[in-house]
Amino acid sequence: MIGSSAPEARVPRYGGRVLLLVGIWVFVTFAVAWGLLRLEIAEAQRKVQLEAESFHEAMVEKAILNDAAIDGLTAALRLCPRRDTNAARNYAKAVLARYPHVHLIGAAARIEHGDRERFESALRAQGLVKEISWFECKDKRRWERVPDRPLYWPIQMAEPELEATWRLVGVDLGYVPHFRDTLQRSLGTDRPVTSGAFELVEDSDARAFGLLRPVCDAVEGPCDGRNPESTPRFVVIMIVFAEEMVNCSGAAAKGFECKAWLDDASLPSPQDGLLVSAEPAFAPALLDRILFPRADYRVAADTSSQPLVLELGRQIGRSELNLAPTLALLFVSGIGLTVALYYLRQRERSERARAAAYRALTEERSSLELRVRERTRALRGLNATLERENEARKRAEREVRQKSEQLRLLTRSLMAAQETERRSLVRELHDDVGQALTAIRTHASVIRSQHASSDAACPRSAQTIMDLSGRLYDSIHRIMRKLRPRALDDLGLAVALQSCIDGAGLEAAGIAVHASIGKGLERLDDTVAIAVYRLLQEALTNVVRHAQARNVWIRVACTKRPKARDASAREVLEISIEDDGSGLPEGEVPVQRLGLLGIEERVRGVGGDLVIGNRRSGGMFLRAVIPVAQGESDG
Numbered sequence: 001m002i003g004s005s006a007p008e009a010r011v012p013r014y015g016g017r018v019l020l021l022v023g024i025w026v027f028v029t030f031a032v033a034w035g036l037l038r039l040e041i042a043e044a045q046r047k048v049q050l051e052a053e054s055f056h057e058a059m060v061e062k063a064i065l066n067d068a069a070i071d072g073l074t075a076a077l078r079l080c081p082r083r084d085t086n087a088a089r090n091y092a093k094a095v096l097a098r099y100p101h102v103h104l105i106g107a108a109a110r111i112e113h114g115d116r117e118r119f120e121s122a123l124r125a126q127g128l129v130k131e132i133s134w135f136e137c138k139d140k141r142r143w144e145r146v147p148d149r150p151l152y153w154p155i156q157m158a159e160p161e162l163e164a165t166w167r168l169v170g171v172d173l174g175y176v177p178h179f180r181d182t183l184q185r186s187l188g189t190d191r192p193v194t195s196g197a198f199e200l201v202e203d204s205d206a207r208a209f210g211l212l213r214p215v216c217d218a219v220e221g222p223c224d225g226r227n228p229e230s231t232p233r234f235v236v237i238m239i240v241f242a243e244e245m246v247n248c249s250g251a252a253a254k255g256f257e258c259k260a261w262l263d264d265a266s267l268p269s270p271q272d273g274l275l276v277s278a279e280p281a282f283a284p285a286l287l288d289r290i291l292f293p294r295a296d297y298r299v300a301a302d303t304s305s306q307p308l309v310l311e312l313g314r315q316i317g318r319s320e321l322n323l324a325p326t327l328a329l330l331f332v333s334g335i336g337l338t339v340a341l342y343y344l345r346q347r348e349r350s351e352r353a354r355a356a357a358y359r360a361l362t363e364e365r366s367s368l369e370l371r372v373r374e375r376t377r378a379l380r381g382l383n384a385t386l387e388r389e390n391e392a393r394k395r396a397e398r399e400v401r402q403k404s405e406q407l408r409l410l411t412r413s414l415m416a417a418q419e420t421e422r423r424s425l426v427r428e429l430h431d432d433v434g435q436a437l438t439a440i441r442t443h444a445s446v447i448r449s450q451h452a453s454s455d456a457a458c459p460r461s462a463q464t465i466m467d468l469s470g471r472l473y474d475s476i477h478r479i480m481r482k483l484r485p486r487a488l489d490d491l492g493l494a495v496a497l498q499s500c501i502d503g504a505g506l507e508a509a510g511i512a513v514h515a516s517i518g519k520g521l522e523r524l525d526d527t528v529a530i531a532v533y534r535l536l537q538e539a540l541t542n543v544v545r546h547a548q549a550r551n552v553w554i555r556v557a558c559t560k561r562p563k564a565r566d567a568s569a570r571e572v573l574e575i576s577i578e579d580d581g582s583g584l585p586e587g588e589v590p591v592q593r594l595g596l597l598g599i600e601e602r603v604r605g606v607g608g609d610l611v612i613g614n615r616r617s618g619g620m621f622l623r624a625v626i627p628v629a630q631g632e633s634d635g
Contacts, residue, residue: 018344022337029333036326044320045295052297052312055251059260062101062245063304069095069102070192070213070236077107077215077234085157092159101244103200103208104165106158107215108173108235113150123170134175146172153183153235173235179210185266186212187232188224192305194262196272197242207275209262211238211306242275246310252278256312263300263307275308284315292316419530429476437476441469485533492522493529497536497556504540511543511552511579518557524573528626531602532556532575538599539577539622547581549619558628573608573626580619584612599624 073095076088085107092105111119111132120131132146132154146152153173158165173179182195195210214232216223223232243249248258257280262273294315301308448462488496494517506513524532536554543552555576596612599622603610608626615621 018341021340021344025333025337025340029330029337033326033329036329037321037323040321040323040326041292041316043322044316045293047320048295048314048316049297051254052251052256052295052314055247055256055258055312056297056299056301056310059246059308059310060301060303062099062240063301063306063308065099066102066211066238066240066306067192067304069099069105070211070238073105073107073236073238074213074215077236078217078219089157089159092157096160101241102238103241104158104160104168104237104239106155106165106168106237108153108237109156110231110233110235111152111154113148113152116148116152119152119154120170132170132172134172146175155237156234173212173237179212179237181266182210182212183235186235187214188222189214190220190222192236192238194264194306196264196267197262197275200239207242208239209242209275209306211240212236245308246276248276248278251312253281254314255280255282255284255317256314259311261309263309280314284317288315288317292318292321429479433476434473437469437473441466441473444469488529488533493524493532494519494521496529496533497521500533500537501540501554504537505544506540506552509544511549513552513554515554516557517554520558521556521573524628528573528606528628531606531608532573532626534602535575535599535622535624536577538596542596543577543579543581547579547583547620549579549581551580553578571628573628575624575626576621577623578615578619578621580615580617583614583618583620 073088073091076091077085080087088107095105096102109119116132123131132152133143134146154170155168155173158168173183178195178198182193186193192211192213195212197207197209200206200208213236214223215234215236216230216232218229221230223230225231242260246258246260248260251258257278259277260275261270262275264273267273292315294313296311296313298309298311301310444462444465448459448466451458451462485496485499497517498515501513501515521529521532536556540552543549553576555574558571558573560571600610603624603626606626608624611621611623613621
């Protein structure tokens, strides 16, 4: 209402809300970021565990292969004759070729004191060592003969066949420090026994460990010597590279701290069980050690006879974590907080501006309502003026439609009067001029006959009169056909249309005609028949004069409409004329030509529709549809 007072707009305070929003936002952001970081750390630990398990599985697989190789060599030695080790030697070569982690594989024979001389003679016959010996590696550092004792375990077979392994043939295992205790522990068992770790003589940097297993004739049970079948005949020996077994160098290259040892209580000291250890190839960053945990992995190869223990550890680093989600969260959260603070600030400003605008709006409302009332009165007057102009325009449109209909009726009347006048003129030409020309020709013929024997000019003049009257008679008949075809009155529409086609001069112009004129055209009334004839006549004239066509297709037929709206339109007369000429120029309206305009007026005059246009393949088409009255169709 004008003059009414509005309440004062209040502006809220946003200071406390801002502090609360910032506190909640920061807490939630860091809580979610910590959760994402924990998930990434767990995923990194899982990946480290998978890598560690791959090293462990490789170690276990090689340990199982060691047991299988020793079992295979044991079976080969059990089946071979007493001193024939060729089959076992071939098996040992196959093991060395297939498993590169095996350094040496062979067998030591059980030699009693009575058989020592014969065994040493066999070694000398092979060009090997002269006697059962051992290597004194502390003081003298030379090969020494093993003192006499009841039982010896000299190495009889060692692969690969190298100079270093040939020197081992004849070495008594009971005098080798690394295998002395292991040999005693292995006798009386039916499984491999692991020795302590040691450094290879030919390569002091490489550590290895050995496996021993007794071979007796008993297939089942320990080789404890209680009966002849359980008395050991051989002891299988296998020396394995520690680094090849565990691959600590590969683990160190991936950042692992690697350590592997033999967990055997019978070893004198833990150092005897240490196989290999390696520090990571790159030291973790100090920041990674402070922020992220360390992933440790320790497992034993409990599926084999070798008490192997593998310990792997790696520091989780930033390079192993996908920090993009956490950083993206912090970045988006910071942007979101900035936007929220900016929104609150802008809202406070907008509230203040809204309050000021509200006051200004209250002041302006009264004057605006006054101006609206004044403008409403002016619009009402303008609306009344527009309504009067609209009524005047509608009256003018009705008058234009009435004038157009009157003009169309006048055109139809003029065409009907023109046809009537043409018919009358044709009749008069036929009855008067035609009879007069016939009489002239008859008299000229009589004159020529009477003076045929004379040489005077009279016969020639009579012949000239006959020729001129004949040409005049032909010209009058041609004019009569153009004015009103006689065939239309005497023979019907179909014959008249064919006559029109024959007389249009299409063949003389080099245009091939393809005409199809249907039946039942004789029952059409005179108005429709003359309209169809004139349509065809004008269309063919245009084809000859302007189309530059080589073919013209003509079709005239009465057809049934499948969906007729009223009874008078059940049957229609269809006229189609097409040519392959140049067609209408682009942009030209067909009815702008006088001939086509006359065709359209004739078709409209009998209640039909006309369509004129260019064919897609070139040329022009003209199609007319004229309704046939019910009385005409019934015949």
